[in-house]
Amino acid sequence: MSITILVAEDELDIRELIAFTLQLSGYTVVQAPNGEVAVQKAQELHPDLIMLDVRMPKITGFDACKQIKADPATGDIPVIFLSAKGQETEIKQGTELGAEAYILKPFAPDELVEQVKSVLTKYNK
Secondary structure, three states: OOOEEEEEOOOHHHHHHHHHHHHHOOOEEEEEOOHHHHHHHHHHHOOOEEEEEOOOOOOOHHHHHHHHHHOOOOOOOOEEEEEOOOOHHHHHHHHHOOOOEEEEOOOOHHHHHHHHHHHHHHOOO
């Protein structure tokens, strides 16, 4: 069975790099350019994992996560936050919203894949 990962990142180059890295590891990747589209795609596709950039237009990754976690249909999907800023308060906020991991940009592709595998293993995917 194929594992689907939803990647929400407003910077196209970064989004495509993440998608390429995950696809090389055998995952199916669906891309979203902002938090609003991410929430819609999460409801439509019910992916196995959602990766959200914290700062995006329309709605932030934090707000998208709140909406996803509040919906019984998508609330059980694990979330990983991506951010260029690693302040403790932001990481704490992401964790409190239910994120499984918090990856700082720039990241090494193998680090990204390891984090994804670790979260998916925890959820038996």
